[in-house]
Amino acid sequence: MATDSLKVLTDKSEIFLKKFENGIGKFSANALNKHVALYSHLLQEANSIANEFSQYLDNWPSFQNTEEEPSKKELVTSKIGQWFSLYGKIASHELYFSSLGRNGNCEGKIKELLEINFDSVVRFKLDFKIKALYSTGWVWLVLDHYTGKLFNLSSNREDAFPFSGMSPLLAIDLVEHAYESDFGSDKEGYIEEFFNALDWKEIEKNLPIM
Structure with a gap:
């Protein structure tokens, strides 16, 4: 029988509500x-x-x-x-x-890594978008600890999360509740606006020290 307790998690709702109080782009x-x-x-x-x-x-x-x-x-x-x-x-x-939280401008170290791993930010977005269009769960940009490479990972499960050997850097929620209020059935429009609202400086902070 295991002796370790399950972790009690910290609620970050107030931080997010403050961040989103005026909406972000087309996200109300x-x-x-x-x-x-x-x-x-x-x-x-x-x-x-x-x-x-x-x-x-x-x-x-x-x-x-x-x-x-x-x-x-x-x-x-x-x-x-x-x-x-x-x-x-x-x-x-x-x-x-x-x-989420800025104007989608990608620069700095994370831009360099995207260009190395996908040839360009545009090609990263295309690969990410294709996976997102056909996913009903999540798509993450992750860093593989074993190869040091970035790639996009998708899952149709709502409860999936990349754990072993990977650091997730950003995520998009593709369950209908994430976009139907603002975008209706326009999933592609939601994905495009997601790119426009990304905070790449914050995303870069998720890069591990390796």
Whole structure:
């Protein structure tokens, strides 16, 4: 039986709400605030599970070698799975929100890396956009720790998040709730406006020291 508690996560809603109070480009403040509220709900749910898990660990000695132990183990395993599923959504949302906030101008170290790995920023955007158009979950720009290369990674799962051997640098949410309020069914328009609203200085901060 594991002895480590699940992590209680810090709610960054107030930071994001402050950032989005006037909207960003064609992203309205109302739509962004609703999106942040969804993130906050996911985080509260994850923290509730983490606290419940901690209580199970505290009481675990009383369950050991009893008839209750198998069912408690099954319950704890289920809670761990639920927490990690929520964490994937939360971490991607935090990356998505932090990626937004400026005029989309790409410069500095991150621009150099995009040009090295995709030949140009334009080709990076094209590759990212194609993946985003056909994804119903997330697309991330990630740095592969083993090769040192950047590439775009997509998933149709809402709870997916690139963990092992990679550093995600930016993310776009492609679930309908992310864009239908401001863009309706115009997913391509949403993706283009996402590029226009990127804060590349903030994104560059996600580069690991290697």
